[in-house]
Amino acid sequence: MRILKRYTLQALCFVTKKKNIAILGSTGSIGRSTLDVVRAMPDRFRVTYLTANRNVDLLREQIELFRPRGVLVLDESNAAILRKIVNGSTEVLAGEEGLERIVVRDDVDVVLSSLVGFAGLKPTLRAIEAGKDVALANKETLVVGGEIIMRSVREKKVRLIPVDSEHSAILQCLQGEDPESVARLLLTASGGPFLHLERKFFATITRAQALNHPTWKMGNKITIDSATLMNKGLEVIEAFWLFGIPSQNIEVVIHPQSIIHSMVEFVDGSIKAQLGIPDMKIPIQYALTYPERPASKYRRIDFGSLKEMTFFKPDMEKFRCLALAFRALEAGGTAPAVLNAANEVAVELFLEERLPFDAIPSLIEEALNTQTPHYGGTLDDLVQADRDTREFVRRHAAALEQER
Numbered sequence: 001m002r003i004l005k006r007y008t009l010q011a012l013c014f015v016t017k018k019k020n021i022a023i024l025g026s027t028g029s030i031g032r033s034t035l036d037v038v039r040a041m042p043d044r045f046r047v048t049y050l051t052a053n054r055n056v057d058l059l060r061e062q063i064e065l066f067r068p069r070g071v072l073v074l075d076e077s078n079a080a081i082l083r084k085i086v087n088g089s090t091e092v093l094a095g096e097e098g099l100e101r102i103v104v105r106d107d108v109d110v111v112l113s114s115l116v117g118f119a120g121l122k123p124t125l126r127a128i129e130a131g132k133d134v135a136l137a138n139k140e141t142l143v144v145g146g147e148i149i150m151r152s153v154r155e156k157k158v159r160l161i162p163v164d165s166e167h168s169a170i171l172q173c174l175q176g177e178d179p180e181s182v183a184r185l186l187l188t189a190s191g192g193p194f195l196h197l198e199r200k201f202f203a204t205i206t207r208a209q210a211l212n213h214p215t216w217k218m219g220n221k222i223t224i225d226s227a228t229l230m231n232k233g234l235e236v237i238e239a240f241w242l243f244g245i246p247s248q249n250i251e252v253v254i255h256p257q258s259i260i261h262s263m264v265e266f267v268d269g270s271i272k273a274q275l276g277i278p279d280m281k282i283p284i285q286y287a288l289t290y291p292e293r294p295a296s297k298y299r300r301i302d303f304g305s306l307k308e309m310t311f312f313k314p315d316m317e318k319f320r321c322l323a324l325a326f327r328a329l330e331a332g333g334t335a336p337a338v339l340n341a342a343n344e345v346a347v348e349l350f351l352e353e354r355l356p357f358d359a360i361p362s363l364i365e366e367a368l369n370t371q372t373p374h375y376g377g378t379l380d381d382l383v384q385a386d387r388d389t390r391e392f393v394r395r396h397a398a399a400l401e402q403e404r
Helices: 002-008 029-040 056-066 076-086 096-102 117-129 139-156 165-174 199-204 220-228 230-243 281-289 320-331 335-351 359-370 379-403
Strands: 019-024 045-052 070-073 091-094 110-113 133-136 160-162 182-189 250-254 260-266 271-275
Touching: 019 029, 019 096, 029 045, 029 056, 029 110, 029 281, 045 056, 045 096, 056 070, 056 076, 070 076, 070 096, 076 091, 091 096, 096 117, 110 117, 110 281, 117 133, 117 139, 117 335, 117 379, 133 139, 133 281, 139 160, 139 230, 139 335, 139 379, 160 165, 160 230, 160 281, 165 182, 165 230, 165 260, 165 271, 165 281, 182 230, 220 230, 220 335, 220 359, 230 250, 230 320, 230 335, 320 335, 320 359, 335 359, 335 379, 359 379
Parallel strands: 019 045, 019 110, 045 070, 070 091, 110 133, 133 160, 182 250
Antiparallel strands: 182 260, 260 271
């Protein structure tokens, strides 16, 4: 329970100076919502760096609006285009190594990490090592490297504040509570678009159907993860590292309305829940202003029009990815890195329409069965496990594709 204490103690004073923010993944859904929050609070935040993958057009608009000191894109050809456009007014970097250079700079106070997948691990770790506070929207960072990340957080005495609505909810429920009084963490899940679809039809699910999430607007990868419930499995692992709660005391509850974002049960039987409309700007603002809670103009719940709130236990046989995530957490070592890498490749192949929906958990399970976990590993060990798993899954998927 020791990790919980970092989140349950209020700060003695609030920082009033304007914070310099680097947003990793500014053109994604979380990045865009973060910029909305920043724009609404110009007295609190200054955007110093923005990074994107390949959406140069949107990044150019963001440069015009926020005037960052520097931006980064992964591809050098896109960087060359941007350099001509900004004409020296903004520094333009390229390549993954540039991410690690940006996050350690003196003109960065907070790093908002919203990169997709394994790509977020190294720059997030470098930011922590450089003594930067991190608002974390990249759950894969803790899934893959939780032990390394949390050790560095403790050593550097920085804040690692979750942006995911579920973990933000838990953090809010824990305020003012004794960590020893926590009995269970209850992560809520919408259930995705296939909550009531029979498992026998999973093989026929199309890309468009899987991307049609009933309550949240998110990027493609996380939307597919929500459809398979892998997203909730990754969040279980993230909660384990963030809050120091054993896996057997972390449960998932299906709540299709997505009004309750998560709950904490205490040893006396009381349960605290955090409620709000499905809008990521609320947990983003909380992460950036923590431990303050400044006013906002975001939409409120209208309880008079809220017809019902329902809850279900997840079907672990139907949504096998959730069961596989618990299995990887119990196995420990590099097993969560294997789980994550296998899932990223399988989802990518499904989005390319080269793999049926029901093959996603099968490939992940095969990877967990085949790749032997390593314990007490380094960052290099995690990188190697990720690389080996991706190669294995691609080979296995190619064989499946030829059989179809």
